[in-house]
Amino acid sequence: MREARNPAATGLGGDADFATPAELVGHPARSAMLLALLDGRALPMSLLTAEAGVAPSTASAHLARLTEGGLLRVRRQGRHRYYQLASAEVAQALEALAKLAPPRPARSLRTVRKAEALRAGRSCYDHAAGRLGVALMRSMLEQGALTGGDGLHHPERAARDRLSAPGHDLEYRITDAGWALFDRLGVTVAPGKRKLVRYCVDWTEQRHHLAGAAGAALLTRLEELGWVRRGAQGVDRALEVTEEGHAGLGEHFGIDSAGFVRGRVA
Incomplete structure (x- = not known):
């Protein structure tokens, strides 16, 4: 009896490098930013900084990595920059991971309450x-x-x-x-x-x-x-x-x- 295969894996040929996106998604601050963008909106760095609970300079570095890694894209309106998920495929991948992931450890309660x-x-x-x-x-x-x-x-x-x-x-x-x-x-x-x-x-x-x-x-x-x-x-x-x-x-x-x-x- 042949072993059943996952149709979603057909055609990957063992060449998919999971480590690259996994490393980008796996950082707590970056995952907080990605989850904040999961509803399809484009958000400014100031809000994503608050969601991640990090300093603005740190947030800027994380956003640059996510953008260079193909998970985010930047929309410009005037002098302002807004970040959103790069594609529907990114959103689908994040939703699939969310089903497997345990609850995220709470950030500083004061930071969470302020942003909310x-x-x-x-x-x-x-x-x-x-x-x-x-x-x-x-x-x-x-x-x-x-x-x-x-x-x-x-x-x-x-x-x-x-x-x-x-x-x-x-x-x-x-x-x-x-x-x-x-x-x-x-x-x-x-x-x-x-x-x-x-x-x-x-x-x-x-x-x-x-x-x-x-x-x-x-x-x-x-x-x-x-x-x-x-x-x-x-x-x-x-x-x-x-x-x-x-x-x-x-x-x-x-x-x-x-x-x-x-x-x-x-």
Whole structure:
């Protein structure tokens, strides 16, 4: 009786050099960066540095090795560089390895909590960003409170928009339904020369979050209501949703904000 062979191994001929990619993937900092990119996004070095828990100079060296080794590719937008997995084959290989690998030893708990707090919610100048910010904007679009775009960053057709920067390609505006929502919440937009509605391409979620005078007024009101508070996990910019906020965001925006800490936007 012939021994069954793995179809996936057919044609390798014993010539595959597993040692090279294995050495690249096997380093804890590099594996943390690769896992952070497994959802298909292109991320800046600053975020990958936080994910890996290493110094910026060390992160730069690791990213260079991953790029030279063919596991990552670099996307440039303006003066900024963003890293993403080089191909679907790389993603498939990482997913297969993840099924075989034991849980990764925890990095510094403070580093982990800081990075997660910033991704869950943070202030971007004076408006909400991170999962909280993009969830608020997505909800307003779904409710018809905002119009002018779909809330997503489309790099393949972006003219001036780039990751981790104020947006310019679209013109969002608040609808009558949006003003009614603001009235129900008690959001007061201060008059002035500042543009009413702007947006940023969120640096962690790569979707749009609401900026401009409207975005600032909304965050101010959420803080006044006690729905969010600053300083989560000791990080000044991090925004934490309170128990009252979970209920309020669910009622007025249909947002499951408890999901932010589990790495999803609902």
